[in-house]
Amino acid sequence: MIILMTKIEKDTNNIITKLHERGGNDKAILAALRRSNSILSRQATVVWPMLFEYIKDKDTFGENSRQTISERAIFTALRCYAVFEQGNDSERDREYDNENANSLFRNLSFLRKDERLRDALDRRAQAxxxxxxxxxxxxxxxxxxxxxxxxxSAAIINYPELANDLYNFQLGFESARKVAIKWGREYFWINDNRESNED
Known part of the structure; x- marks a missing residue:
């Protein structure tokens, strides 16, 4: 089954692929991503060349110098990627496997099966x-x-999908709620279904 990727997903995937191809040369970029709260952070300047090479939104260039919704979505997904890969040199050596990756909330649903983690995870997810x-x-x-x-640490997160969800989340109240429903299904409903199928 072929799944078509959105432009946001393609851009995110291309940047992650480029980070892998360049290997250890991009430790500075990964460190900057981890330390920066947003694309507006001074430390994030190191990330801009790679980011802006791919993000070419029509609303990027204009009088408004604030970050675009595409930039915020992709930057956040890349930040999550950098946080996950920190200290994982052996994991970074493998090619990023987007086809076998699970959404962030699906990965959380697997952790939710552990009763020691469930209550704390549920509180964070609900927030x-x-x-x-x-x-x-x-x-x-x-x-x-x-x-x-x-x-x-062996989990594979679908960062392009996360970027696309974050893009859609910013399109307005109704769109944000639709993304929340998607995440909720992945976190609660899919996990419960999986358990009942195994029984």
């Missing part, structure tokens, strides 16, 4: 699913990525 504030969501997604890394 993300109940807000339409993009700043709060981006901060929470980075924290959730750290939780996945701490509990399953």
């Amino acid at each position: 993300v699913l109940s807000t339409t504030n993009i700043e709060a969501v981006t901060r929470s997604l980075v924290s959730l990525t750290k939780i996945i890394k701490a509990n399953n």
Whole structure:
């Protein structure tokens, strides 16, 4: 089955692929991504050449110098990637396997099966699913990525899909709620279905 990628997904995938091809030369970029809260951060300047090479939105160039929704979406997904890959040199040597990657919330649903983690995970997930504030969501997604890394460093997260979700999240209230429903299904419903199928 062939799944078509959106422009946001392609751009994110291309940047991650380029980071892999350049190997250890991009430790500075990965470090800058981890330290920067947004594309507007001074430390993020190191990331700009690679980022702007791919993001060519019609609203990028104009009088408004604020970050675009594409830039925020892709930057956040790349930040999650950098956080997950920190100290994972052996993992970075393997090619990024987008086809076998699971969404961030699907990866969290696997962790949710552990009763020791469930209550804390549920609280954090509920906080993300109940807000339409993009700043709060981006901060929470980075924290959730750290939780996945701490509990399953072999996980493969679908960063292009995450970037696309973040792009859609910023298109308005209704769109943000649709993304929240998608994430909620991946976190709660798919996990429960998987367990009942195994029974």
